Amino acid sequence: xxxxxxxxxxxxxxxxxxxxxxxxxxxxxxxxxxxxxxxxxxxxxxxxxxxxxxxxxxxxxxxxxxxxxxxxxxxxxxxxxxxxxxxxxxxxxxxxxxxxxxxxxxxxxxxxxxxxxxxxxxxxxxxxxxxxxxxxxxxxxxxxxxxxxxxxxxxxxxxxxxxxxxxxxxxxxxxxxxxxxxxxxxxxxxxxxxxxxxxxxxxxxxxxxxxxxxxxxxxxxxxxxxxxxxxxxxxxxxxxxxxxxxxxxxxxxxxxxxxxxxxxxxxxxxxxxxxxxxxxxxxxxxxxxxxxxxxxxxxxxxxxxxxxxxxxxxxxxxxxxxxxxxxxxxxxxxxxxxxxxxxxxxxxxxxxxxxxxxxxxx
Numbered sequence: 001x002x003x004x005x006x007x008x009x010x011x012x013x014x015x016x017x018x019x020x021x022x023x024x025x026x027x028x029x030x031x032x033x034x035x036x037x038x039x040x041x042x043x044x045x046x047x048x049x050x051x052x053x054x055x056x057x058x059x060x061x062x063x064x065x066x067x068x069x070x071x072x073x074x075x076x077x078x079x080x081x082x083x084x085x086x087x088x089x090x091x092x093x094x095x096x097x098x099x100x101x102x103x104x105x106x107x108x109x110x111x112x113x114x115x116x117x118x119x120x121x122x123x124x125x126x127x128x129x130x131x132x133x134x135x136x137x138x139x140x141x142x143x144x145x146x147x148x149x150x151x152x153x154x155x156x157x158x159x160x161x162x163x164x165x166x167x168x169x170x171x172x173x174x175x176x177x178x179x180x181x182x183x184x185x186x187x188x189x190x191x192x193x194x195x196x197x198x199x200x201x202x203x204x205x206x207x208x209x210x211x212x213x214x215x216x217x218x219x220x221x222x223x224x225x226x227x228x229x230x231x232x233x234x235x236x237x238x239x240x241x242x243x244x245x246x247x248x249x250x251x252x253x254x255x256x257x258x259x260x261x262x263x264x265x266x267x268x269x270x271x272x273x274x275x276x277x278x279x280x281x282x283x284x285x286x287x288x289x290x291x292x293x294x295x296x297x298x299x300x301x302x303x304x305x306x307x308x309x310x311x312x313x314x315x316x317x318x319x320x321x322x323x324x325x326x327x328x329x330x331x332x333x334x335x336x337x338x339x340x341x342x343x344x345x346x347x348x349x350x351x352x353x354x355x356x357x358x359x360x361x362x
């Protein structure tokens with residue numbers, strides 16, 4: 001947090017705009033749209049809420065098939081279940097970790113889904129030119145999950161919206177935060193208007209409370225939007241800090257046999273939301289779990305990468321389209337490690353982390 005977040009927050013408090021909606025919500029939406037180079041955005045209570053509304057607006061119904069990567073946070077898949085649709089999981093590219101395009105095309109041809117939710121994993125953009133071409137060819141609706149990728153870019157354009165609808169997250173662990181919050185962005189003004197309507201309990205324009213559709217309580221408060229405006233002003237600094245943190249880890253640890261850092265795709269620039277790598281125990285002599293435990297003893301938190309959805313008990317029995325030669329997402333989970341990556345991580349503390357890892361190797 002910086003001084004501007006406090007300034008905007010106090011302004012919201014002093015103006016008595018406490019409840020959802022208000023001038024800071026409007027300002028946050030407009031400033032985010034300008035940052036992304038788009039026209040329409042709706043600030044909401046969470047990225048999950050935004051993704052849920054996007055599926056509703058896309059017309060996803062019970063038993064419709066919706067594709068998403070298996071290697072993702074559970075919210076990507078959970079919202080499909082909210083609508084009683086059928087999630088079908090797709091494997092990862094072994095180099096970039098985002099969706100495997102060959103597996104994606106196979107999944108589209110075999111399952112004929114109504115929609116696909118690509119995920120910009122750990123701040124890395126998917127290859128949207130190829131994805132858009134596939135979705136157009138097979139008439140599949142595209143809803144982008146850019147929850148982890150604000151500040152990243154794809155071929156020089158900011159991540160968030162390359163199709164008709166995308167979503168952002170400002171959860172407490174994201175590169176900028178409103179403590180909790182998200183946003184639905186679109187090229188279609190009617191979609192954004194519809195999201196605002198659904199997010200305010202689908203209340204009709206009547207003096208009394210009139211409801212013809214099922215609605216939700218998904219709007220962002222003016223207080224949280226005030227924090228978001230201050231955070232957005234320093235997004236480029238946050239990206240720069242995360243990339244420097246990644247580069248420092250890579251410089252000091254990549255020489256270790258069996259340590260393979262998540263590659264940056266040649267078509268874009270990752271925000272390096274989290275520094276992630278795989279640890280091959282056979283090559284380096286230690287496991288990712290040993291690293292996690294050693295750091296934990298020093299009160300330093302690290303974690304495995306996302307457990308793939310097709311391995312989750314909740315999604316047992318759901319279809320999974322694997323890459324050609326291996327279950328890549330399973331291997332990334334088995335060997336994958338997320339190191340401390342917060343924008344406020346100072347070099348001295350990062351060196352402590354690096355030294356602990358090197359001591360295990362030595």
